Amino acid sequence: MFVQPEATSSPPRAVLALLTAAAFLIFAQAFMIAPILPRLAEVFGTAPGTVGLAVPAYLIPYGVMTLVWGPLSDRFGRRPVILGSLVAFTVLTAATTLADSAGAFISVRLATAVGASGVVPIALALIGDLFPYQRRGQALGWVFGGMAGGIAVGAAGGALGEPSIGWPGLFLVVAAAGLVLLISALVMLPAAPRPQAPPALRAVVSGYQSLLRSSRGRRTYGYVLVNAVLHSGVYTWLGVYLHQRFGLDEFTIGLTLLGYGIPGFLLGAVIGRIADRFGRARLIPAGVGLGAVCALLLAAPMPLIAVQAAIITLSLAYDMTQPPLGGIVTTLSNNRGQAMGVNVCTLFTGFGLGSLIFQALLPAGFAVAFGVFGATALIATVLAIPLFRDERPSTVVQAPA
Template identity: 65%
Template sequence: MSAPPTWPVGSPLNGRARSALLAVVTTAAFLTFAQAFMVAPILPQLASAFGTGVGTVGLSVPAYLIPYGLMTLFWGPLSDRTGRRPVILGSLLIFAALTAATALAPGATAFIVMRIATGIAASGVVPISLVLIGDVFPFAERGRALGWLFGGMAGGIAVGSTAGALAEPVLGWNGLFLVSGLSILLVGALAAFLLPRPHRAPTVVPWTEVATGYQRLLANVRGARTYSYVLLNAVLHSGIYTWLGVYLVQRFDLGPIGVGLALLGYGVPGFLFGPVIGRLADKYGRARIIPLGMVTAAACAFVLAVDPPLPVVVASIAILSLGYDMTQPLFGGIVTDFPGSTGQAVGLMAFALFLGFGTGSLIFQTMLGAGFPLALGVFGGGALIAATLALPLFRSERPH
């Protein structure tokens, strides 16, 4: 196989090289999110295996997500200096090793510690892939490319959630992590051949000015509103999604296979329609799609809060993921259009995203003492308010 192509950042790759790049980063995103989201549906099984409560082992979710977000503040500036390829490949290799090693965790404490380490390692894959897309694709074509990347994430969520619940009785939770680690390693080997070798980014902020660069991004009006909504949207979706496995067990007394089948639809809309949503954003702008996505998530939360029958719950879970696909990838397109260091801009977005994921799961867990209907109603109300405010806030996000 020939050596990976080299190109100066900002210049286009040919169509074949672009397709190869999208294929490998989409697959990496798929596996990253499959591994991350296979944990939530098997929390009851993990609690039983470790002899502890669901609330204790449930801390493994924010234990993975919050360090993930924090480390992206480092990976972005580092990729500006070393190139995107070394960061993505290094993260994939360490990520694969730690995922497989998690299978050896003897108890809940060790499992949570391994999730912290794995989150740190995995955090250089998807965010820097997003930066790489920003390097290669002009803004007018970026929505479609990001649609594929976020579609891979959505597909990973769907497969991870379902496979985690369905395969755990056969493979055991240990087997799930071993298989995941091997799969990530194989994608890392493929990426070594397909990822291009770019020069350094044209804008490299000195390490002493990195903090100032983040401050400038937040001081900008467009940056402040976008990052705020990335954080809020992540809180709302993660809070609802993380505890859907427990919701299904408590509400319908489903076993692992039943939970897996009920979660099957989550992520499928994004996998199927992510590129289409991206094209619509490229053509018509993001001004109306973002509020509509948040209204969609709010409606699903309200439906789940009234204890509907199982078929309605399954449909609501699938549509909930569509609300995510109409918002988060579009925020990603906006962020890659900010002036200055793309690595820093995307790093800050990933930080806000995964901080929101971890915080959302903790907030929802805290509210569960009052029951699922109240927690879901509050989260749905938050999404509806955010959608209303997004109409004027994002009205300028139209095609250039």
């Protein structure tokens, strides 16, 4: 089996900056759809619920395809997969502007998900190749900070930018940025080693089974799922909550949601350094617990400024959990592309489930939905304390061969 070598020195900062920018852009375009759904429904002459299918049409294929890109990157190298996915992302994002119906828009979003899903998970696997575990948290923190910033800017930018440049203009701006990233990647991305004997399909299937067979793998992926359900459920419906609770319009909702990604964008690398220095044993339970507190606070009748503070703190909770969990994933197997593929598939599955579960609770009211999510996260916090107690910096973890 091919074993990716551990780096003995940090790669150029430009590579890390490139990967962070790619994560920012891809998550920005993914999350700029939700706030412009009413406008898209008006343009295509359909109901918001119909064009809203573009959201799961993107999330679900994105998650599933990471299970394909991961093994391909282990077989052919990280560079060709990332470059090919960037090409597809750029071309299909530009092609979105040609959609003249809800069906065409949903179809091109699905295709974009298939193409774009090879960038971020393989970028995370590449970081696992380039950085030793003792310094990996800080590097992952930068990339996850880029994701958080992309979520915030995408959600706010969609609401704020559409009236000025129209929805096609939003996609053209993203496509232009994608082209810049592609050119930069052609120059900067390192050529990773390739296996002399590529693994057979049976070995790939066995690799997935091995990842889920280990107790460390199951608990890590399990908390990736739980964390994604919590944050997606709460975040996806915050726009509707802000509109119903405070009567905010799209512009003000966009400004309010902008706070969600600020902690990760500013503190991602700092949180990563904390994980590297002190371990993940306390950081992960603390992050889950902080998310639980935020959800329970949102269930209370708070003023708008307190809700804004809870939204920002909820983002911090995500940054205290998902990047450290991602760091653990990079040690579960020497085939890091495959391990990270399972991670991203689990993450996006959780995103989709969280939105659906929260929606199912909404007939009982936002207070009940927030309360159920918060109480569940509190239980997960208590369970996380013993489950992750061994994730300390002194623990030497060897990936299975």
